[in-house]
Amino acid sequence: MADIFDPEKRSYVMSRVKSKNTKPEMLVRSFLPANGFRYRLHDKRLPGSPDIVLKKYGVVIFVNGCFWHGHKACKDGTRLPETRREWWKAKIDRNKKRDLRKIADLLSLGWQVITVWGCELKPKKREATLVQLAETLRNVLKKRGASLD
Numbered sequence: 001m002a003d004i005f006d007p008e009k010r011s012y013v014m015s016r017v018k019s020k021n022t023k024p025e026m027l028v029r030s031f032l033p034a035n036g037f038r039y040r041l042h043d044k045r046l047p048g049s050p051d052i053v054l055k056k057y058g059v060v061i062f063v064n065g066c067f068w069h070g071h072k073a074c075k076d077g078t079r080l081p082e083t084r085r086e087w088w089k090a091k092i093d094r095n096k097k098r099d100l101r102k103i104a105d106l107l108s109l110g111w112q113v114i115t116v117w118g119c120e121l122k123p124k125k126r127e128a129t130l131v132q133l134a135e136t137l138r139n140v141l142k143k144r145g146a147s148l149d
């Protein structure tokens with residue numbers, strides 16, 4: 001099949017493809033209901049159509065690939081491909097700006113925003129990350145004064 005996108009467009013499309021239903025996201029998505037947290041997916045009415053929306057908690061969760069979203073804290077997020085480095089750097093900087101914008105918009109609407117990074121879901125860190133996520137959500141709910149169902 002012909003590739004009808006120019007490289008930048010194609011890369012954008014690839015980033016969209018990768019941004020939905022990626023394995024790290026699936027890990028979080030299967031963990032939540034197993035632990036009693038109900039969510040909605042990719043709510044397009046909210047800024048940036050967040051990956052996971054927990055309405056009762058007033059929380060949205062983004063599960064970010066470290067490379068695409070330029071995770072500062074790990075090597076996947078800071079190592080650029082060998083070729084076209086400037087282009088990649090500009091692209092990832094744009095993604096980061098877009099992420100900050102989304103977060104600011106969501107916060108201004110009263111949502112709390114949790115970002116889970118791909119590297120935090122690698123096998124060694126996975127359990128600790130998910131346990132911490134559950135604890136954070138329970139604390140949010142406590143603060144909101146709602147009762148667990």
Ligand SMILES: [Zn+2]
Nearest residue numbers: 066071074119
């Ligand atoms: Zn990372």
